[in-house]
Amino acid sequence: MTELTTTPAAPRAGRPRSSTAAVRPLGFDPWLLVLVGVMITFGLVMVFSASWDVSWRLYGDPNALILRQFGNLxxxxxxxxxxxxxxxxxxxxxxxxxILATIFVLFLLLLVTAGTGPRRAFLAGSVQPSELAKLAVIIYLAVWMESKGERLSEWGYGFLPLMTIIGIVGGLILLQPDLSAVLTVAMVALVMFYLAGARLSQSAVVTAGSAIVGYVLVRLTNTGRARWNDYVAGLVNIEEASYHVQQSLQSFFSGGILGRGLGASREKFGLLPAPHTDSIYAVIGEELGLVGALLVLGLFAVFLWRAFRIASQAPDRLGMLLAGGIAFWIGIEALINMSVLLGLLPFAGNALPFFSYGGSNLVTTLAGIGLLFNISRRQPPPLGVEGHVSTIGVGWRHRRRRVSRLGHHRRSRLES
Known part of the structure; x- marks a missing residue:
């Protein structure tokens, strides 16, 4: 087996360049550009369909929420x-x-909203710091992991600092409490740690530790324990599932294959909780049927394909980690939301990116998409030029070199 690897030549004296990538001014990934436009438009249509009854009851105007969503957009x-x-x-x-500003805002939220009940947002729910924290953590971890280089595989320089960072941010989010956001941040961090070149043993320890901590947190919190018990009961008998999940499944069953028609949902009229936010996928299933539900799933599948392709072609380690983290974050948010509404996972408060009503989630998601566009504009240098040299290796001995697992931003492999 012959292995072609491409590694950067030794840098010249002086300040090293971060990348030799060529930047195309408007060279966005065309697939992603069209896809984002389709998902934004589709999302606006479904937000209006799912929200006009709620908007009428809350504000006396069926257009109030959709107009706010346009502002968020x-x-x-x-x-x-x-x-x-x-x-x-x-x-x-x-x-x-x-990341320091994010930690400060999360701490400030706990102070200014002190009292009983959830403390998750400023300005009557308009700004949710936990949503902003997800992207902030991705940015910080990408830069931090890049700076550690080969030393990331050392326990003292990689594993322990990572646990400290996630512990601080996750702990502040947990105090709100927002357990689903904590688990999302932890999963994204774990995937980025793996992509950055962490040892398999480290990844296994982080995965096992995160699973244990997550289970303990679920069992110790009243909300988490109730949701877990409802989930287990629902697996045995669907009639014992939570009311939210039962109404969500009823929406999907009511929609059938082709759906009841756009705007024709019955469950959104006071039966299905949060039809325009957490439960909008159920409204899609009822109004557009199995076809519509699969279409949404397919859109996210295409998104992941393009996003991870951007990560694999990123010209440097920072771009790869940013793109990989953003791709997994948006993908796992969508997967959790859809799985919960189908009764496949315990109930969680994850929004459906591009579709759910809400400013913080939409703005943060689009900011992440902007970073993906940015990375897609920066093209890697051709093999063997711009400071890159090629080396040939034979056999399997090169597989355990400490390199990032996506792309050829450091080393492209061709095996034959």
């Missing part, structure tokens, strides 16, 4: 545009201020 598109043209190298200096 404008802010999100602005964030996406900035992220798409923002010099990625600046993140190396801004990552620490970003």
């Amino acid at each position: 404008v802010v999100g598109l602005l964030a996406m545009s900035i992220a798409a043209f923002f010099p990625i190298r600046w993140l190396r200096r801004l990552a620490l201020p970003i």
Whole structure:
């Protein structure tokens, strides 16, 4: 077996360049550009369909919530545009201020909303710091993991600092409490740790430890324990599942193959909880049927294909980690949301990206998409030029070298 590897040549004296990638001014990934446009449009249509009854009951205007969502979209598109043209190298200096500001905001939320009940948002629910924290953690971890290089595989330089970072951010989110956001942040961090080149033993320890901690947290919190018990009971007998899951499944069953028609959902009229936010996938299933539900699933599958392709072709380690983290974050949010509404996972509060009503989730998601566009504009240098040299290795002995597992930003492999 012959292995072709491409590694950077030794840098010249002086300040090293972060990347030799060529930047295409408007060279966005065309598939992703079209896909995001389709999902945004589809999402707006479904938000209006799912929200007009709630909007009428709350504000006396069936258009109130959809108009707010348009406002959220404008802010999100602005964030996406900035992220798409923002010099990625600046993140190396801004990552620490970003994560420190995130920790401060999470702590401030607990102070200004002190009292009983959930403490998850500012301004009557308009701003959810836990949503912003997800992207902030991805940015910080990408920069931090890149800076550690080969030393990331050392327990003292990789594993322990990672656990400290996730413990601080996750602990503040848990106090809100928002267990689903904590688990999402932990899963994203684990995947990024693996992609960055962590040892298999480290990844196994982190996975096992996260699973144990997650289970303990679920069992210790009243909300988590109730949701777990409802989930287990629902697996045995669907009539024992939570009311939310029962109504969600009823929506899917009511929709059948082709659905009841756009706008014709019955469950959204006071039966299905949060039809325009957490449960919008159930409204899609009822109004557009199995076809519509599979279409949404297919859109996210295409998104993951393009996003991970961008990660695999990123010109440097930072771009790969950013793209990989963002791809997994958006993908796992969607998977959890859809699985919960189908009764396949315990109930969680994850929104459906691009579709669920809400400003924080939409703006943060579009900011992440902007970073993906940014990375897709930066092309890797051709093999053997711009400071890269090729080496040939034979056999399997090169497989355990400490390299990132996506792409050829450091080393592209061709086996024959």
